[in-house]
Amino acid sequence: MAELSGAVPDYDHEIVPPGRRAHFWRRVAFTPNGAFGLAVVIVLIASAGLADLITPYSPIKMGVGPRFLPPNGAYLLGTDEFGRDLFTRIVYGSRLTLMIGAIAVGISLTVGILVGLIAAYRGGWTETILMRGTDVLFSFTETLIALACVAVLGPSLKNAMIAVGIAGIPFYARTCYSAALVERSKPYFEATIAAGAGPLRLLFLHLLPNVLPTMIVVATLGLSAAILAAAGLSFLGLGAQPPDPEWGAMLSGARDYFNRAPYLMVIPGLAIAVTVLGFNLLGDAIRTALDPREGSE
Amino acid sequence: MTDTPVLDVRDLRIAFGAGRKAREVVHGVSFTVQRGEVVAIVGESGSGKSVTALSLMGLLPRGHGAVTGGSAHFEETDLITLAPEPLRRIRGARIGMVFQEPMTSLNPVLTIGRQMTEGMMAHGRVSERQAREAAIAMLERVGIDDGRRRLGQYPHEFSGGMRQRVMIAMAMMMKPALLIADEPTTALDVTIQAQILDLMRTLIAETGTSLILITHDMGVVAETADRVVVMHDGRVVEEADAKTLFAMPGQAYTRALLAAVPRLDGAVAGAVARPAGREPVVRIDSVSKTFGGRTGTRALDGVSLDVMAGEVVALVGESGSGKSTLGRAVARLLDVDDGAILVDGHNMAEMRGATLRRARARVQMIFQDPYASLDPRFSIGRTVAEPILIHGGGGRREASERAAALLQRVGLDRPMARRFPHEFSGGQRQRVAIARALAAGPKIIVADEPTSALDVTIQAQVLDLLAELRDEQGIALLFISHDLAVVRQISSRVAVMRSGRLLETGPTEAVLGSPRHAYTRALLSAAPVPDPAKRGRVRVTVAAGSYPDGPLVEAAPGHWVAS
Numbered sequence: 001m002a003e004l005s006g007a008v009p010d011y012d013h014e015i016v017p018p019g020r021r022a023h024f025w026r027r028v029a030f031t032p033n034g035a036f037g038l039a040v041v042i043v044l045i046a047s048a049g050l051a052d053l054i055t056p057y058s059p060i061k062m063g064v065g066p067r068f069l070p071p072n073g074a075y076l077l078g079t080d081e082f083g084r085d086l087f088t089r090i091v092y093g094s095r096l097t098l099m100i101g102a103i104a105v106g107i108s109l110t111v112g113i114l115v116g117l118i119a120a121y122r123g124g125w126t127e128t129i130l131m132r133g134t135d136v137l138f139s140f141t142e143t144l145i146a147l148a149c150v151a152v153l154g155p156s157l158k159n160a161m162i163a164v165g166i167a168g169i170p171f172y173a174r175t176c177y178s179a180a181l182v183e184r185s186k187p188y189f190e191a192t193i194a195a196g197a198g199p200l201r202l203l204f205l206h207l208l209p210n211v212l213p214t215m216i217v218v219a220t221l222g223l224s225a226a227i228l229a230a231a232g233l234s235f236l237g238l239g240a241q242p243p244d245p246e247w248g249a250m251l252s253g254a255r256d257y258f259n260r261a262p263y264l265m266v267i268p269g270l271a272i273a274v275t276v277l278g279f280n281l282l283g284d285a286i287r288t289a290l291d292p293r294e295g296s297e
Numbered sequence: 298m299t300d301t302p303v304l305d306v307r308d309l310r311i312a313f314g315a316g317r318k319a320r321e322v323v324h325g326v327s328f329t330v331q332r333g334e335v336v337a338i339v340g341e342s343g344s345g346k347s348v349t350a351l352s353l354m355g356l357l358p359r360g361h362g363a364v365t366g367g368s369a370h371f372e373e374t375d376l377i378t379l380a381p382e383p384l385r386r387i388r389g390a391r392i393g394m395v396f397q398e399p400m401t402s403l404n405p406v407l408t409i410g411r412q413m414t415e416g417m418m419a420h421g422r423v424s425e426r427q428a429r430e431a432a433i434a435m436l437e438r439v440g441i442d443d444g445r446r447r448l449g450q451y452p453h454e455f456s457g458g459m460r461q462r463v464m465i466a467m468a469m470m471m472k473p474a475l476l477i478a479d480e481p482t483t484a485l486d487v488t489i490q491a492q493i494l495d496l497m498r499t500l501i502a503e504t505g506t507s508l509i510l511i512t513h514d515m516g517v518v519a520e521t522a523d524r525v526v527v528m529h530d531g532r533v534v535e536e537a538d539a540k541t542l543f544a545m546p547g548q549a550y551t552r553a554l555l556a557a558v559p560r561l562d563g564a565v566a567g568a569v570a571r572p573a574g575r576e577p578v579v580r581i582d583s584v585s586k587t588f589g590g591r592t593g594t595r596a597l598d599g600v601s602l603d604v605m606a607g608e609v610v611a612l613v614g615e616s617g618s619g620k621s622t623l624g625r626a627v628a629r630l631l632d633v634d635d636g637a638i639l640v641d642g643h644n645m646a647e648m649r650g651a652t653l654r655r656a657r658a659r660v661q662m663i664f665q666d667p668y669a670s671l672d673p674r675f676s677i678g679r680t681v682a683e684p685i686l687i688h689g690g691g692g693r694r695e696a697s698e699r700a701a702a703l704l705q706r707v708g709l710d711r712p713m714a715r716r717f718p719h720e721f722s723g724g725q726r727q728r729v730a731i732a733r734a735l736a737a738g739p740k741i742i743v744a745d746e747p748t749s750a751l752d753v754t755i756q757a758q759v760l761d762l763l764a765e766l767r768d769e770q771g772i773a774l775l776f777i778s779h780d781l782a783v784v785r786q787i788s789s790r791v792a793v794m795r796s797g798r799l800l801e802t803g804p805t806e807a808v809l810g811s812p813r814h815a816y817t818r819a820l821l822s823a824a825p826v827p828d829p830a831k832r833g834r835v836r837v838t839v840a841a842g843s844y845p846d847g848p849l850v851e852a853a854p855g856h857w858v859a860s
Contacts, residue, residue: 186670188669188670194628194660196658
């Protein structure tokens with residue numbers, strides 16, 4: 001059906017060609033899922049960026065108000081066991097959450113892409129070692145790997161981010177590997193080899209740009225998993241340490257007062273849930289918008 | 298023909314897109330199909346021929362295309378206004394369909410038997426047992442023996458040609474009044490194509506079914522069609538019976554289309570004699586390659602071949618003959634197990650690292666799929682400039698200046714350098730690929746089926762361009778193709794391969810004019826000839842293993858044949 005090309009969108013495009021980007025974002029924002037996800041992410045970024053301006057108190061100074069005050073006019077979301085303003089802590093928490101997500105996914109993505117690209121490009125024993133290693137890591141759940149890493153590195157926010165990052169590597173490596181294998185087998189890649197290109201040019205000018213769109217989608221979806229995993233570590237006391245306003249840690253600290261002040265648990269819990277949902281929906285919307293079969297010109 | 302036609306299409310209009318963006322692609326097409334008649338709809342890409350056929354079956358891409366006007370009466374029912382449910386009853390039962398790609402149009406996880414009987418049973422006509430009996434009988438009719446066992450097999454257990462036979466058998470199971478075949482032989486080898494075309498003609502003659510054959514190949518049209526509808530830009534340009542059309546085409550477009558078809562007879566303008574007494578650019582010396590370990594398939598088996606400077610040597614053969622493997626080995630995109638390939642006197646197989654990368658400039662490749670052979674993320678200017686940058690042809694400015702000059706040389710405008718591959722047509726993309734190959738300054742270009750994905754008129758232009766470059770720059774060409782007519786037009790020497798063995802090689806006129814090897818004769822007799830008067834020629838078939846494939850012996854000066 002070569003005949004149809006030109007009349008309907010070219011189905012051999014897997015990626016958004018340059019120049020169609022504005023169109024692409026419209027497609028993300030105009031779906032209910034995409035709009036919700038985008039809104040959550042924008043609110044999150046705004047609150048992280050403007051935290052100093054929009055919060056009335058300090059996030060860690062104790063006794064800015066009475067203890068265990070339920071939500072009211074002066075303390076929008078109430079106060080916690082040390083008399084700190086919960087609203088302020090949640091807003092500052094968004095900063096930590098974004099940072100954790102970005103750094104953890106950054107680690108997974110960078111290492112994963114490198115491993116996947118090199119395995120696909122080199123083949124042979126390099127491929128065997130890298131991909132079988134990935135398989136071994138894959139056979140443990142991510143949380144277990146993260147726990148093991150924290151056990152070795154010691155509990156702290158920084159180490160939790162590294163641990164979550166390492167735990168995510170196998171997934172990104174495998175996704176990148178299969179995407180790179182597809183690109184590698186295409187004639188343009190062979191033509192570039194035949195033109196005499198060296199490994200760096202092949203890897204970083206041809207393979208990488210062509211797998212990157214796929215990896216960005218995967219990363220958007222992976223952000224929510226990383227945020228959730230890091231919150232889980234903090235909840236267990238292995239991540240952020242008091243008095244950091246990290247949502248997982250806040251959730252954990254409020255456990256003892258659940259009967260007296262349930263909002264201390266409900267609000268950070270909701271914050272985590274909405275954030276994770278937002279990133280998931282956004283990632284899904286981006287994936288759909290990038291899928292040429294879903295789109296229409 | 299006083300009967301009412303089986304199919305009567307009137308003023309059919311089809312548009313793609315919706316609302317303000319809607320664009321009409323078929324502008325009022327009318328034609329009829331009589332009972333037992335073979336009507337070919339021919340045209341190039343974008344002519345609207347496939348869309349027309351799909352619309353008859355209600356199979357336009359959902360959400361993209363819609364019929365905006367006209368009618369298509371099939372046995373007194375208008376297919377266009379018919380509701381989906383009654384249309385489904387007609388589809389498969391009264392109108393059968395055969396597609397181009399026999400692998401993807403069969404469901405890989407269901408047995409052939411299940412798929413063949415599905416239609417009959419879905420239309421509630423027979424029991425499972427009766428359906429199976431009918432399927433076995435039908436398989437036999439399309440030339441597949443041992444039907445009972447074959448019904449239990451899966452599509453991957455059949456070869457491409459066999460799968461297309463299964464597809465035809467499946468379509469004919471319901472004894473449809475009309476069969477629509479969309480490029481049914483395009484994906485097949487010429488010898489298989491000839492068999493499938495013969496089979497379809499026989500079946501049509503026996504059953505009285507009508508056939509609409511959609512194709513771009515004038516040879517296929519001449520071999521099968523009673524009447525021809527030529528389409529161009531969504532309109533019917535000309536309609537005539539096949540003999541008249543080929544003998545006296547009425548319209549300029551039809552004449553141009555016919556003129557662009559490479560032929561195996563008549564004069565050839567382009568081919569030049571073999572330049573004598575020079576050192577070969579490429580010397581292939583008893584090269585062997587086996588895929589898949591020791592017991593695997595032998596893709597190349599002691600092949601030797603020389604290519605002189607400025608010479609075009611064609612490698613012909615069917616799929617699996619090893620011709621592409623040899624081409625890739627010359628470009629050292631794969632390593633051979635045995636033998637040597639000397640390019641310009643240097644054995645590339647012994648080179649490593651930076652030395653190899655420098656040496657690669659001497660051999661460049663052009664591929665079949667013009668879209669996949671360009672990096673979608675690179676502007677075409679950057680693509681063409683890349684080999685220049687790699688081989689140290691000065692700075693970025695100089696490289697892009699030379700790239701622009703090369704693009705101009707292959708017939709593209711300089712400002713196009715900033716655009717991306719998806720903005721170009723197939724023919725233009727192939728020109729870009731040629732410019733990239735030239736950019737490295739090669740001694741030889743390996744062209745692997747460079748024109749088989751292109752329309753005939755575009756193919757003629759690309760072939761002309763390659764011939765010009767050969768004459769102008771003295772670049773040798775290893776031209777890999779399955780199409781003997783194309784080969785005849787461009788090459789000075791031909792090498793025929795099958796199952797990894799070289800069977801015959803020599804000057805083009807000698808090999809194609811007076812072939813010495815049985816297999817070459819079989820290939821020639823299977824090639825479709827764009828002349829209905831030559832229909833029904835005797836075809837030579839050669840079974841695997843029944844022909845000599847030993848060492849080459851010189852039968853005439855420069856003409857070597859396997860003994």
